[in-house]
Structures are given as structure tokens and as C-alpha cells.
Amino acid sequence: MTNQHYGQFCGLARAAEIVGQRWTLLVLRDLSVGPRRYSELVAGLPGIPTGTLASRLKELEDEGIVERLAPRGGERSIVYALTPRGEELRPALDALSRWGAGGMRAPREGEIVTTASITAALQVAAGGGVVPEEWNTTYEVHVGDVVAHVIMRDAAIAVGSGPIENPAVVITAGPQIRGVLAGELDAQTAIATGAVQLKGDPALFQRFADTLRVPFSVNVPPIV
């Protein structure tokens, strides 16, 4: 399984030899959300050939970017996780996400939102940002039938996949949620037009919309 080698002693070329492989960036995105089993990766990456996934995981393991964790007590399955070296890819993945998001308008024919994609988008939008100490809110975000959550607490923002217990706010939207994160669709308009349906305090959704922001493009108005 010889990866493409560009023959240049160059950081970008070395990176390209890895992330330039088909599907690799999406595998890394899914793993950046958290450790995943083989079958979860298959489910989260519709269309990936299982042989390709197996090859990519092996290559990433050989490169020290991903590790296979043997089943521990209680668990019964191997899980794949990012190594510290893999975690160091996060700034690059974030930068690519922001750039790619800047080129998105509406979904193309057949494009879907996966749990990992919305979770990763929210993580990028949170951006390790700091929030006021007194903010203590939990959000559940539904896009189609996938769910993620956002927790603001202790001056930090945490984002994860799946539902959360007793969310203060439940946000239900379609792909238009992108407009909110991009700062192109303001919170009140989003609710007024029905692009976003809310369960909970609209002021907390306003806070959500003001705090989470992607892309950081010069063409996008700054956070107020």
C-alpha cells in the first residue's frame, strides 16, 4: 500500500501524502469527534468502500496518527482513536473546515449532514472560545435526524455528539443552520422565518448565535 510520495523534503508535501489520500480527511474528522469503532466509521461515512477504510486506518496507524485500542473490560470491540500526533492535526482540520464552509451555500443534490459533520462544525465554531463565567447553558441541536449538543459552563464551551439530558434549549433546523453559524442569518430572522425552531428561551438562542461562529472570513461581519 504505497502512499503517494511527492519526493520533496517539505512539510506540506509530507502532509499532502497523508491527508491527500481519498477519504482520509473525513476519517480524521470523525475520529476528531471522539474514538469510534469500525462499524461506526462505516455508518458515518456513507459511500466509503470498506476496503478503503481498512487501508486508511492501517496507514494512519503506521504513521502514528491513529491508534487501535483493544477492547477493555465492558467493551467488546476495538476502537480507533487519534494519538497525540493526530490531535495536532486539529488546527489544520479546523482551518480547512472554515475555508470549506466559506464556499458553501445550499446543500448540493443528495448532500447530507452526519452526526460527526455537525459536531465537528460546532466544535470549530466554538473554537475553544471563552465565554462569561456565569453562562451556564446546555443546548441540543437537531439537524434532520442527527443530534449534537453544546454546553457552556465554567467559562468554556464543550461540544459533543448525540443528545444531552435536560437541555435548556432545543434547536431544530435544516442545513440553514449554516447561515446562523456563518453570521449570515441572524437569530431573530432565523426564528421568524421558521428556518430554526426553538424550544426554550430565544435570548439563549441569541447567545448561541452570537457565540458560535464559522468561517472567520473577512467578508463575514464580525461578532457584535
Place this chain on the structure above:
Amino acid sequence: MTNQHYGQFCGLARAAEIVGQRWTLLVLRDLSVGPRRYSELVAGLPGIPTGTLASRLKELEDEGIVERLAPRGGERSIVYALTPRGEELRPALDALSRWGAGGMRAPREGEIVTTASITAALQVAAGGGVVPEEWNTTYEVHVGDVVAHVIMRDAAIAVGSGPIENPAVVITAGPQIRGVLAGELDAQTAIATGAVQLKGDPALFQRFADTLRVPFSVNVPPIV
């Protein structure tokens, strides 16, 4: 020429559809250094099939990332350049470069340094950094037979390809220059061991080594 489509409404997926193509990242790196002609790109990317380069340029043009500039008065050739949308890729290219550089040790068999690769590396290392107003120095960097230059002036650092007139310092090195930029090889040792040959004031090379830094890994000591 159907690009790979991942079928996900996700910034990273959209980015992957473009930069995940073979050679694309290196084409973008070469163009990030400055506008280039077709033949210059061929020369700077040893091994690229000319048909592949033509395809990539066309795809990048269709995506609004690269533009073909018709020959103007004086010039006689088409040049390719990044559009503003292409320029916005720079943070992502930089992040990937830093990450890739963190995994490099010695060159692998047959790996070379190109003009664009060393120039891009120095640009990343400069990182839009600010330097003291009074620094006013020009460096010429030779690695093998490729040349780049660094200019510190007006509190800014500029990096370009090729030689420069009357450089204050001429730095000649092999791929070990990476160690200097990585902060793994300090300036005095580099000179003492002959890894770097200098023409000019060693104190100015010390300044060079202290100011230019890649990768920003947690494992690398900070700039003093």
C-alpha cells in the same frame, strides 16, 4: 472531470474534495509563493504529469481558487495566480505545513528541496511575525542550488524566492536548515558543526534563528 464528491454538507468535506486531489496542495503551495507560468509549475513539481497539472489548474479555476492571467504588455505568457478565495486557503496551508514539518526528520531517499518549498517554509516560519522597528536586515538562504531571501524591515518580515541584492547575510545549508527553523538546532551549534555556513555577522544569523520558527508544536521550546 468529476471530482470526488463526498455527499456531505460539511466544510471539511467540501475542502477535501479540492485539496484531497493528488498534487493539488503542492500546486497551491507553489502559487502561494507568487504567480507562476505553466512551465514554471512543471519545473517546480518534478514528477507531475502534464495532463494532471492541466486538469488541476482547470478545476481550481472553475472553483474560483486560481485565475489565468492573460499576458499583458511586456509579458508574453499566461500566468496562474491565486484569487482572493485562493488566498484564504493560506491559514489552512500553513497549518498543514506546520503539522507536516513536525513529522520530518531527515530527508527520505531521493527527496529534494525546491525553490517554492523553501520559500513557503520560510514564509510559514515568519508567520506574519512582527519584529522590532529597528531591525533592517536582508538574508539570502541557499539550500542546495535553490535560493530564497528574507527581508526584515519596517517591523515586518518579507520572504521571497530567488536571490536578493547585497544581502547582509548569506546562509548556506542543506536540509538541516529544518532543524534551525524547528528550534532543534541552535544557531551556534549549527555554525560550529558546519551544518550552516555563513557569510556575514553571526549575531544576525542568531536573530534569524530566533525569529523564524516552525512548527508551533507543544514539544518545541518557545522563542526566547
Place this chain on the structure above:
DNA sequence: CTGGATCCTCAACGATACTG
């Protein structure tokens, strides 16, 4: 000479089936 287009070969990818 520059800026490609064309041709052929082969490795990689995509889809599906199958197994420990």
C-alpha cells in the same frame, strides 16, 4: 519555446460479496 492535448499502462478506487 510555451502551453497544453493525446495515448497507453497500471495502480488505486468503488461496489459487492464473503468470512473468521
Place this chain on the structure above:
DNA sequence: CAGTATCGTTGAGGATCCAG
């Protein structure tokens, strides 16, 4: 569940050729 095996298809690699 976690992959491997098989096989058809596509795109990259490499050389050559052609038009302005």
C-alpha cells in the same frame, strides 16, 4: 462485528506529440 476477497472502473504516471 471487523474486516478480507474479488473484480470492474477510474484516474494517475509517463512519454510523446502538436498548435500558437
